[in-house]
Amino acid sequence: MSTVSRRGAPSPRELTRVGDRLSFVYLERCTVHRDDNAITATDADGVTHIPSATIGTLLLGPGTRITHQAMAVLGECGASVVWVGEQGVRFYAGGRALNRSSGLAEAQATAWANRRTRLEVARAMYSLRFPGEDPSGKTRQELLGMEGSRMKECYRRESARTGVPWKRREYDRNDFSAGDAPNQGITAAAQCMYGIAHAVVAAIGCSPALGFVHSGNERSFVMDIADLYKTDVAIPAAFDAAAEGEEDMASRTRRALRDRINETGLLDRCVRDIQRLLRYDDSRDEADGQDNMTLQSDGGLHVTSGRNYGDEPIW
Template sequence: MSDIPPPPLKPLPMKDRISMMFIQYGQIDVVDGAFVVIDQTGIRTHIPVGSVACLMLEPGTRVSHAAVKLASTVGTLLVWVGEAGVRLYASGQPGGARADRLLYQAKLALDDDLRLKVVRKMYELRFGEAPPQRRSVEQLRGIEGARVRETYRLLAKQYGVQWNGRNYDVKDWEKGDIANQCLSAATSCLYGITEAAVLAAGYAPAVGFIHTGKPLSFVYDIADIFKFDSVVPIAFRIAGKKPHNPDREVRLACRDIFRSSHILEKIIPTIEEVLAAGEIKPPEIPPESVAPAIPNPDGLGDEGHRTK
């Protein structure tokens, strides 16, 4: 046997990955070099960890040190979520923010004039038009909130959904009506892959511009640019059908739209475009290293599917 160590693993570019996979009720481990989920009967299910942007770990999941190390090595985000993925408790950061990009992001966020330029760009990308002139970040946030509430109202009317506003309890999401349940499930999916993209680009999820003071402020900023062109209409469409299992319906629909829209190919360039609006030269981004995708066995690789 050769004593030459194998070449180091290189992360697959984010744009070439499937978006996410949900895992529930199993021990995640590395066996014979493979990333597997072992259920209560001892059956092993292989997970193509290197070709998934993030793994959503639901209650009943345990993760070994070896599995966390492998996920970090291949740049796959581990996200600990609540039942159905509608609450995000913590995430395992694969590699962390790069110092040069973190300093660049922080400088933009801490300078009032530069921050306003970035926020104005976010507004333009989100609504397809330039924001009103001579408005502060707080004023733009208020205008945005009014437009978002109106969009919710119009979508509810379009899909025949009774709508009493965005209202949910983070401690007990099932208390919310079906529309709010669907919206929570849909936005959770979007936040997961957006966080994976933010981390893959080397930025800090917590350093936001519109949203501030939360661990995922920048994730919310970027996800909001895509939300109404992707997951929010899905949530209202499914809520209008009054399905028996809305969270699963939403996850599967989000999986399909993420795949068909190639959203992961868009998020990182959008991050760069938004930050470039601050008119500070961004750190140079080296070409992504391309490694062969880990084989994807039959039946796996569908974003949003649970592995039990």
């Protein structure tokens, strides 16, 4: 049997299409091994076999251990591995991105590098956050004003729905317990959403730092994506938890958010929304069937790599 170091990496054509994979597989409190071309998850209930080629992104939750051979077969199959908190509500570390192409990262960088397109993506983000609103033509100051009024409206709506009293948004980063129950829940939900968004951004190969609404932080784009689901996922979960009582708000909010994330298929929705916001069509990568490693030349020309151009013209 050949060693891992001697195995050739499969071409994209040999890999299972992204659309045919299981997208995100979450494991916790188990040991992950390799069995031929599958991985196994061993816990108190026994052994579960998972074909590695069908995994898009493997999320490793609390209490998991994974072997070197398991990581090797996941790498060969082009799967991404992310270490997360319970049900993905914390991001700790990430392995290689799921995609072999740089197309999505380049689409993000291209849109971010131009002020006009950066503002267009920001407007599209506000359109996703507040359906029925028309942010086209609005300045950034106007977008921020729109966000402020819509967030206040969301807090009032959720307070009326759950019967939880609401005064105003108060957050002390140095003292979580200083806020009342709904404020604690909103803070806990926001942190969870950052973990979810960071796991997705890392899995698909985007830059966490290149934000379109937020800026200046290594997780600016993560915060952009997390905010897309603040009013319809995070804040309702926080008020639901607050309606059950004031004790242990952080843990109960995480559990409420975990259930809502699973029910709504939020991880897959994140991927689709990012691709749409960046106007990226991944069918191009899948259709090529090969690694598209090129060299950049003048005038935006890309030439084939692996060749010496010293004695022959590029054109």
